Amino acid sequence: EEFSPPIHEYPGSVAEVQLGAGSRKPVFLGGQNALYRFEEPQPNPPVVTFDVFDIPMPGLPKPIREHFEDVMEHPGDWAKKAVKDFGANMVTIHLIGTGPKVMDKTPQQAAADIEEVLQAVDVPLVIGGSGDPQKDPIVLEAAAAAAEDERCLLASANMDLDYKKVAKAAVDYNHAVLSWAITDINMQKTLNKYLMKEGLTQNDIVMDPTTCALGYGIEFSIDVITRTRLAALKGDTDLQMPMSSGTTNAWGSREAWMKKEEWGPTEYRGPIWEIVTGLTMMLCGVDIFMMLHPQSVKMLREIGETFTK
């Protein structure tokens, strides 16, 4: 019998989402009609977005801090360095300072930070809140207005906050929304449906099915993300959006940050932890990665690009 490559036919496909418009160079996510490149060339390489914060982030691990020490006071400079020196495709500006228990910055101040970053770089932005369910929707609304027509990704809409407000801000000011569920496909489906009821389409939504870090439940993420991508290709229209990974969760793992002689230097352990976490998610179908360490970003991009060649 002859050898023939095992190629599948897929009834469904992943929607393509454009991030960046107006004064931004656009980046495209998703668009796959197949699982692997030997079945069909993959349309878009994976994208890495570099984490930047609106405050000098006291908790950042040392291997990251040392690269950004000089720019941490100004999110614009920080973003510029990520793009210029480390080749970020995109930048995520986390508005951590708006957290009521952090600095309680006002939505107006958040909008000013967004303007600073928009001025500094011409890559598309992800705009993240502080994680406070009361405040995030109003912060994201103000940020969305400040970045009108630039097609940022608003992070995030989830079941614990006023996702309608976030969706409306995206529709009104031409942005996309990150739809975040916690390792739960049914929750993801429901949330996506709700968001589409608010006027967003498949091309305006990116999903974050949650990245549990290497050693901290990565197997749960592997299963959920694999099943989500397979569902998309099988034709489930509620799950056909590209996926995002909060790869920086890797830095929460002890093995990444804890000083321990027997484990060798954190300088190397940390970046590998982030690479392996991101890479594993990439192999399950994730399209965009939120990351922190320059070396991890470089390695992930290099590998990612070969998968679309």
Next chain:
Amino acid sequence: MAVTAMDVYRLLPKTNCAKCGEASCMAFATKLSEKETDLELCTQLSANEADKLADVLAPAVREIMIGKGNKAMMVGGDEVLYRYELTYYNPTPLVIDISDDMDPAEFEERVKKIEGTEFERTGELLTLDAIALRNKSGDVSKFKEAAEKLKSSKLALVLCSFDPEAMKAALEAVGDERPLIYGATENNIEEMAALALEYNCPIALFVPNDLEKMKELSRILRTKGIKDIILDPGTFVNDGIGDTLDNFVMMRRLAVEERDDDFRFPILGVPAIAWLDNGEDDINTAIKEATIAATLMDKYADMMIIHGTEIWELIPVLTLRQSVYTDPRKPQAVDPGLYEFGEINEDSPVALTTNFALTYYTVEGDLKAGKANGYLLVLDTEGRAVDVSVAGSQFNGKAVADLIKETGIEDKVKTRKMVIPGLGAPVSGEIEDESGWEILVGPRDSSALADFLREKM
């Protein structure tokens, strides 16, 4: 696709005689299909029927033993493409290479390092599995001598040479220990196959980036009656990693979905290739090797040869292996109940955690490292972490009050005060109400627990 209980049941005697220890043939069939019992336990089958069943039950990927006795390791055995469909079997052995041209002291030191490498995680000791001896010298007698030396190692062996002469010499030394012959290629397949048969050893087939040829050569080995075959489609680094991945995925699909008998064998990946012609420094090369190892671990490598031995490079790979191979059907949990640390008496402090394996062993490690004395109550959260079980409310006041009663801790200590994890703060009031104990919310991370017990209790 994996075999179903129904497929198995059809071939059983259907007498429900219960001699296998199960109540019925159906129950036995269910267990067989989940690999939780052995076919031999049914005593009511004819040899012919048993063979037929064994065939149906054979995993999509053949399970192969390398090494013997207490050096034996199992490779392959997988049934599914995705772990959530069942589970993956036989965690990918990590084989570390060593060359036959090293000076004796260096050689010995490397063997020691390979054997001694270990990393403890969630109560499990993660270690390296085998040694791959490379005939780097190209010299027949050097290869044999080095193989001889490895006889005293406690690990299984892979013999790496494409020269049948050298392979024969090494097999004369260690052929009775079932090393993996690595390997056969297009050019030496006849000679290597003869050695595999003569010494009854498993053999690896190396056919770089050409699955059509791989199929052809695999068929040749099979026709000769060789059953224990391992397939190496080549590991390519840099731009080639995409091809490598394609080959691995195609081979596994052919085995699992198409049941293509030429591909129903374990796949060997060789991340060690990263070290060949490395223009980069050792650190970057080690990071690259770990990255390739992770890629192949995620996508179907059943066995890998690695060169780097730095612990910081191996920890992520070992951890990924542990994660990918955990059985999704079983909670990762420890027994709930009462645990003791250090010296205890009726004035000892009491702390609480959950029975998720990762949580428990992290806390245990921290208590031991901090030389803490005291009791640890372990709550049954069905194997969930602290914040997960708070969110899912398995961690609640009533459950903790019940745990206090069941363990009899109130008879062992005079205190009625307990530290709970920082992340358990939302339920501290509830626990006080249900148990009548005073609750102290402890630090968020258990690394600070030992000091907390000393200072605050």
